[in-house]
Structure formats: structure tokens, C-alpha cells
Amino acid sequence: xxxxxxxxxxxxxxxxxxxxxxxxxxxxxxxxxxxxxxxxxxxxxxxxxxxxxxxxxxxxxxxxxxxxxxxxxxxxxxxxxxxxxxxxxxxxxxxxxxxxxxxxxxxxxxxxxxxxxxxxxxxxxxxxxxxxxxxxxxxxxxxxxxxxxxxxxxxxxxxxxxxxxxxxxxxxxxxxxxxxxxxxxxxxxxxxxxxxxxxxxxxxxxxxxxxx
Amino acid sequence: xxxxxxxxxxxxxxxxxxxxxxxxxxxxxxxxxxxxxxxxxxxxxxxxxxxxxxxxxxxxxxxxxxxxxxxxxxxxxxxxxxxxxxxxxxxxxxxxxxxxxxxxxxxxxxxxxxxxxxxxxxxxxxxxxxxxxxxxxxxxxxxxxxxxxxxxxxxxxxxxxxxxxxxxxxxxxxxxxxxxxxxxxxxxxxxxxxxxxxxxxxxxxxxxxxxxxxxxxxxxxxxxxxxxxxxxxxxxxxxxxxxxxx
Numbered sequence: 001x002x003x004x005x006x007x008x009x010x011x012x013x014x015x016x017x018x019x020x021x022x023x024x025x026x027x028x029x030x031x032x033x034x035x036x037x038x039x040x041x042x043x044x045x046x047x048x049x050x051x052x053x054x055x056x057x058x059x060x061x062x063x064x065x066x067x068x069x070x071x072x073x074x075x076x077x078x079x080x081x082x083x084x085x086x087x088x089x090x091x092x093x094x095x096x097x098x099x100x101x102x103x104x105x106x107x108x109x110x111x112x113x114x115x116x117x118x119x120x121x122x123x124x125x126x127x128x129x130x131x132x133x134x135x136x137x138x139x140x141x142x143x144x145x146x147x148x149x150x151x152x153x154x155x156x157x158x159x160x161x162x163x164x165x166x167x168x169x170x171x172x173x174x175x176x177x178x179x180x181x182x183x184x185x186x187x188x189x190x191x192x193x194x195x196x197x198x199x200x201x202x203x204x205x206x207x208x209x210x211x212x
Numbered sequence: 213x214x215x216x217x218x219x220x221x222x223x224x225x226x227x228x229x230x231x232x233x234x235x236x237x238x239x240x241x242x243x244x245x246x247x248x249x250x251x252x253x254x255x256x257x258x259x260x261x262x263x264x265x266x267x268x269x270x271x272x273x274x275x276x277x278x279x280x281x282x283x284x285x286x287x288x289x290x291x292x293x294x295x296x297x298x299x300x301x302x303x304x305x306x307x308x309x310x311x312x313x314x315x316x317x318x319x320x321x322x323x324x325x326x327x328x329x330x331x332x333x334x335x336x337x338x339x340x341x342x343x344x345x346x347x348x349x350x351x352x353x354x355x356x357x358x359x360x361x362x363x364x365x366x367x368x369x370x371x372x373x374x375x376x377x378x379x380x381x382x383x384x385x386x387x388x389x390x391x392x393x394x395x396x397x398x399x400x401x402x403x404x405x406x407x408x409x410x411x412x413x414x415x416x417x418x419x420x421x422x423x424x425x426x427x428x429x430x431x432x433x434x435x436x437x438x439x440x441x442x443x444x445x446x447x448x449x450x451x452x453x454x455x456x457x458x
Contacts, residue, residue, distance in 0.1 A: 112301075112304075114297065114299055114300075114301040115301060115303065115304065117264060117297070117301055118297065118300075118301030118302065118303065118360075119303070119315075120264070120290065121262055121264065121290060121294070121295035121297075121301075122290070122294070122295075122314075122315040122319075122363060122364070122367065123287060123290045123291045123315045123319040123320075123367055124287075124314075124315055124318065124319060125287055128318055128319070132303075132306075132314060132318070133303050133305065133306075136305045137304060137305050140305070
């Protein structure tokens with residue numbers, strides 16, 4: 001294992017960087033898009049609810065790999081050429097946003113309906129009530145399941161390996177076939193994934209305690 | 213002009229007829245107590261006044277605006293009509309001070325120092341200044357309800373709605389809340405509509421008592437006539453007999 005780190009340090013570092021970059025971009029956008037659809041799903045407006053429902057059901061029920069290949073193969077054929085890294089990141093964002101939407105929706109719906117009534121009766125508009133009263137409480141409820149979604153997202157970024165995204169998993173395959181040391185290679189890479197996910201997991205726990 | 217006026221109002225939940233032929237006029241400055249058995253439509257009626265429930269037929273004019281009209285800006289009505297709930301509905305994620313200051317800040321754009329000053333005065337008025345920095349969950353039910361009243365008053369409304377404000381409280385805390393309500397009823401030209409079973413409160417401060425059953429208003433009397441004379445409606449007499457002997 002040590003020899004893998006010594007001989008392929010550059011590749012592993014690139015892989016770690018690409019995986020981290022993809023994860024951060026996807027996490028930010030999936031959280032924004034997912035929250036938007038979660039809010040739409042709880043709105044009084046029926047059209048908004050239907051649009052959100054369709055989006056969520058489509059993206060959480062199609063395999064991540066299929067969504068990613070669509071952006072890697074189909075979109076460049078008809079619309080615009082995008083890199084493997086971009087198509088993987090877009091695929092991961094859309095896929096994860098559907099799960100995050102479901103998580104955030106459950107958080108919004110677990111806030112006592114009296115909170116919204118109190119706010120509306122107090123003179124706040126629907127959006128002001130959401131922003132100041134409902135969403136802060138909803139996010140507090142969903143930190144633990146949201147942590148799970150974030151960890152899944154980091155691990156799912158390995159989809160980049162299929163579209164030449166130069167991430168950790170991609171480098172692992174390259175190193176394994178080059179060095180012929182499959183076991184140590186994949187152990188190394190597994191270890192590097194832990195380096196990314198364990199701090200995230202720890203941080204979410206910390207956040208949960210802090211806000212409880 | 214009347215502060216609140218119901219004209220032939222009908223309210224349905226699906227096929228259930230919750231409010232039937234409601235006609236009721238409440239003048240500015242009046243205190244009206246609404247009583248009746250559970251399921252009689254009192255809460256539904258009071259919740260239509262600030263648009264938490266919609267009506268299907270008739271006219272409901274509050275502070276000069278018709279709530280049945282879709283063009284009416286409900287947020288504008290709610291600036292002038294406060295509401296106090298059975299379960300308080302204080303903002304669980306905000307301190308007592310923030311509960312009181314939030315709506316004046318973001319809805320009325322009241323300046324921060326003035327907002328704070330008004331909030332502290334209101335806390336004095338409800339006797340809870342020492343609790344200013346606590347969260348609602350750290351307070352007793354009676355304290356929470358007094359904060360909820362302060363929160364409504366901070367908007368400087370013309371009218372306050374109380375939906376069973378003491379029903380969820382321990383007996384010992386009810387008086388603290390009722391005293392604050394009596395104080396509001398007495399010393400200002402506030403219009404108050406109160407759903408309650410507190411007959412002592414009704415007798416002491418209400419100008420009128422309205423009795424409802426099965427979605428209808430059956431009796432609308434001055435409180436003297438209601439308590440010292442006799443309600444003309446048989447069902448109202450029965451109800452009054454039962455709750456007063458308790």
C-alpha cells in the first residue's frame with residue numbers, strides 16, 4: 001500500500017482533488033435545487049407541487065449512471081460539448097437534489113403548522129414566514145438525514161470514473177491496471193474516500209449537537 | 213363604520229356546512245365574546261376574520277375591506293388584526309424579544325431602537341420583562357400566552373382575535389392571561405373578539421355575548437341581558453346553565 005502512495009502520489013492527489021471539487025460543486029447546487037423543489041412541493045399552489053413531484057420522481061428513480069451518460073453522450077451530440085467532469089457533476093447534482101428535496105420536504109412538513117399560522121396571522125407574508133420561521137426550524141430537523149445525503153453524494157461522485165472525470169475511482173482503475181496491485185490500490189482509494197467522508201460525517205454530528 | 217361585519221356568510225368544508233347564514237356586526241372598540249359547544253363553529257368563525265379560513269358565500273368586511281373579494285390584500289388586513297391562539301404558536305426558533313420584534317421589523321419596517329423600546333414596554337405590560345431573552349420552550353404556558361398577546365400588540369392592531377386563549381392552560385395560569393386581556397379591553401379602543409369558556413371574563417368585560425351552535429348564531433345579546441336577564445334561545449339557556457353550575 002505504501003508503494004502505491006509513493007509511486008502514484010500525483011495521480012491519487014489529482015483524483016482526490018477532482019472528487020473533492022465535484023463533491024463541493026454538486027453539494028452546493030444539489031442543496032439549492034433540492035431545497036427549491038422541497039419548498040415548491042409544500043406550496044399551496046398546485047402547479048408548483050406537480051412540477052416538483054415530477055422532477056423529484058424522475059431524478060430519484062433513474063440510476064445515476066444513466067443520468068450521467070445522458071449528459072456525457074446525448075447532450076454533446078445535440079446541444080453543446082461538455083467534459084466528462086462536467087457531465088458527471090451535473091448528473092450527480094440532479095440525482096442528489098431529488099433526494100435532498102425529499103429530505104428537506106419532510107423537514108418542512110414536520111414543523112408544527114401552528115408556526116405558519118402564527119406567522120401569517122402576525123402579518124408576515126408566505127415567503128417571509130418560510131424564510132424566518134419555517135425553514136430555519138426545518139433545516140434543524142433535517143441535519144442528520146441531510147448528513148447521510150451528503151455522504152452518499154461524495155461516494156456517488158465515483159460515477160466520474162465512467163466518464164473520464166479523473167476522480168479517485170478513475171485513478172484507482174488506472175493505477176490498478178498499471179501496477180497490477182488491485183488489492184492495495186483499492187484499499188488506498190477506499191482510505192482516501194474515508195478521508196473525505198469521515199470529517200464530513202463528524203462535522204454534521206457537531207452541527208446537530210450545536211443546533212439541538 | 214363597523215370594524216367587522218358578516219353579511220349572510222356561508223362556509224363549507226367540502227360538503228360540510230360549517231358556518232350557516234352568519235350575520236354579525238362588531239363596532240370598533242367593542243369587546244364581543246363568542247361562546248358555544250365544541251364543534252359549533254366558533255373557531256371557524258373567528259379564523260375567517262383574518263383569512264385563516266376562507267368563506268364561500270356572503271360578504272365579510274374587516275376594517276373596510278371585503279375578505280370575500282379575491283383582490284383584497286390579506287396581509288394588509290392582518291397588519292391591523294392580531295390573533296392569539298389556543299396553543300400560542302410562538303416562533304420556536306426565536307427568543308421572546310425576537311418573537312415580539314420580528315413582524316414590526318419586517319412588515320412595518322419599524323426602526324430598531326423604537327421597535328426594541330415598544331417590545332420592552334409590552335413585556336412590562338404583560339409582566340414578563342425578565343424573560344426577554346428566553347426561548348418559548350423555556351416558558352410556562354401562561355407566560356407563552358402573555359408573550360403571544362404582546363407579540364400581537366406590537367403590531368399596534370385595531371382589532372384582536374382570541375381563539376380559546378386559556379383552554380390549554382393550567383388553572384393557576386389562566387388568571388394571569390385573563391388579567392392582561394381585561395387590561396386591553398378596558399384601557400384602549402381595541403376591538404376584541406374572544407372565543408372562550410371563561411364566563412367570569414365575559415361578564416366582566418364583554419359588551420356583547422354571541423352564542424353559536426351547529427354553525428349558526430342563535431343568540432346575540434348585551435352581556436347584561438345574557439347573564440342577568442335570560443337568553444331568549446332555549447339552547448343558549450341550557451348551555452349557560454351547564455357551564456355556570458360547573
